[in-house]
Amino acid sequence: MIVFDRVTVEVAAAERTKRLLDDLSCRLDSRRVALIGDNGSGKSTLLRAIDGLIRPDRGRIEVNGLDPATQTSQVRRQVGFVFTDPMSQLLMPTAVEDVELSLTRLAPQRAERSRRARQALAEWGLEKVAERSVYDLSGGERQLVALISVLATDPAIVLADEPTTLLDRRHRRRLEEVFDRLSQDLVVATHDLDWAARFEQVVLIDQGRVVAEGGPQETIAHYRRLTDG
Numbered sequence: 001m002i003v004f005d006r007v008t009v010e011v012a013a014a015e016r017t018k019r020l021l022d023d024l025s026c027r028l029d030s031r032r033v034a035l036i037g038d039n040g041s042g043k044s045t046l047l048r049a050i051d052g053l054i055r056p057d058r059g060r061i062e063v064n065g066l067d068p069a070t071q072t073s074q075v076r077r078q079v080g081f082v083f084t085d086p087m088s089q090l091l092m093p094t095a096v097e098d099v100e101l102s103l104t105r106l107a108p109q110r111a112e113r114s115r116r117a118r119q120a121l122a123e124w125g126l127e128k129v130a131e132r133s134v135y136d137l138s139g140g141e142r143q144l145v146a147l148i149s150v151l152a153t154d155p156a157i158v159l160a161d162e163p164t165t166l167l168d169r170r171h172r173r174r175l176e177e178v179f180d181r182l183s184q185d186l187v188v189a190t191h192d193l194d195w196a197a198r199f200e201q202v203v204l205i206d207q208g209r210v211v212a213e214g215g216p217q218e219t220i221a222h223y224r225r226l227t228d229g
């Protein structure tokens with residue numbers, strides 16, 4: 001369970017301070033939560049605040065009882081983050097090495113780590129690309145490797161910031177189906193409203209505030225009314 005209690009995040013902009021989150025409160029208490037809203041509404045800021053990458057100027061955040069601003073490393077042990085561009089998180093030359101790197105803490109022994117990395121890739125049908133350079137993978141394969149690397153750290157919660165935005169329709173659908181099968185708690189920012197409709201809880205963000213929140217149908221309908229004028 002993730003709670004935002006009157007959270008404000010500000011940055012100094014040219015002549016004034018800009019509010020990225022504006023006194024935002026919400027309770028993410030479903031296993032699968034989708035964040036929707038226009039570009040610049042504050043979705044990425046909210047996700048980064050959960051992970052302690054951004055700290056609130058005012059207000060408080062709780063992630064399974066922990067405060068990401070002061071208990072950052074404990075929170076990070078529970079949380080995995082998937083970015084829009086998988087190349088920003090694939091650090092090693094090949095897919096299998098990248099998953100191995102993520103397993104460093106859970107499988108300190110090299111042979112065991114290698115076995116588990118291959119097994120994790122195979123679980124999602126990627127055994128054939130294990131030795132391939134991450135530069136020679138398709139966008140969908142890269143994002144899947146990035147997700148498998150995140151899962152290898154055994155997170156309780158997976159945060160994903162528009163993980164399918166850069167993908168074509170076919171790969172987007174495939175990756176969304178993988179996310180749908182995850183057993184971890186999930187908080188995903190997405191512009192794909194058909195996908196958001198499959199989540200338990202949908203939160204609509206606008207100008208750094210929660211403007212609607214609840215089941216997918218009502219919240220998505222609210223968003224459509226906002227955007228379609």
Ligand SMILES: Nc1ncnc2c1ncn2[C@@H]1O[C@H](COP(=O)(O)OP(=O)(O)O)[C@@H](O)[C@H]1O
Pocket residue numbers: 011013018019020037038039040041042043044045046
């Ligand atoms: N470091 C920063 N400095 C100034 N403005 C920022 C910074 N980070 C984000 N913003 C602005 O804050 C707003 C919210 O950004 P963001 O959380 O990335 O929105 P979203 O992910 O919904 O597109 C946007 O207008 C963005 O341009």
Ligand SMILES: [Mg+2]
Pocket residue numbers: 040043044045161189
């Ligand atoms: Mg964003």
